[in-house]
Amino acid sequence: MNVLGTLKSLRSRMPVFGRAKKSGASLRRFARHRCLHVAKMRILERHFDVDGIVTEVSLKGVRFRPASMFILNRVDQIVSVTIDNMVLRGLIRNATPMGYGIMLTSELTDEQLNLLVETGAEPDLLSLAQPAPATVN
16 A cells, blocks of 8 residues: 555545634624724723724724834733723724734624724725735845
């Protein structure tokens, strides 16, 4: 028996554990809406303010992009995000080049969500808020 036949034979006898992992988008319970709002995030433990923008909003979370060039790993920090006169409390769940993913401690109402989506900047301005792709020379 050749090597390929042996591998197929072994593979067919091995148990299958778990199911294939779903992507992040398919696991979301709440739809994300693109927007652009000037905002301020306060890290409550240190009373430290960070200026930036909110680029996405959902009933249970926001994506905050700091104005600085650096995204520090602040996962599990309790924060408040101020957008205009609306103050939202939450927990930083992830830090990516796109900004901080913040899970809100309480859901937004439909009216609050609609207000944030409708009063956000035009969608074509959102491309300015995204990091530029890396280039190789």
